[in-house]
Amino acid sequence: MRPLQFAVDSAAGEPLRLRVTGELDLATAPQLASRLRALSEDGNAIRLDLSRVTFIDLVGLRVLVEAHVRDRRLHVVAASSACEHLLELTRTTHLLRVD
Secondary structure, eight states, X not given: OOOOEEEEEOOTTSOEEEEEEEEESTTTHHHHHHHHHHHHHTTXXXXXXXXXXXXXXXXXXXXXXXXXXHOTTEXXXXXXXXXXXXXXXXXXXXXXXXX
């Protein structure tokens, strides 16, 4: 299992941008869940960049949906074709507001 990689960009007065790289699946989803929980507990709005996610399964999607339900300020702002495809198939694109 290769861990997900994260990069956080922040600018004064702007939401945090969390860029995720790698495969988001059963093995790595807990890493993202933990990172999102920590960032949102600090009171940050989060813009999630999934453009470098090469694979996502339903466990990964569950982490995204649960994080959004917990904190409605979390939104996906960029998504790879793999992520877009899963969001479209599951009709969750509108929920996570992919821009």
